[in-house]
Amino acid sequence: MNDWELIMTMIGEKATTDITISKDSKGLKECKDSANEGGMIAQHTRKELEAKTGKSLMSDENYLHLRGKKKKSIIEHKK
DSSP states (O other), rough: OHHHHHHHHHHHHHHHHHHHHHHOHHHHHHHHHHHHHHHHHHHHHHHHHHHHHHHOOOOTTTTTGGGGGGGOHHHHOOO
């Protein structure tokens, strides 16, 4: 993860936390709605910055080493 990817993740998580607290979200539906709102804030921030800089903030290097490999399921890890 590059610096900007980490920062955008943190923005989304902090926005989600603050929205959840301010709305006093309870239950799956309300918390999911808060998470979607927090994610949209991070997405808008990323897109605006990319438009201003003219370059992508996201790295090409993420997870390329996993392509073509079978991912182990959670069940396999528990055995």
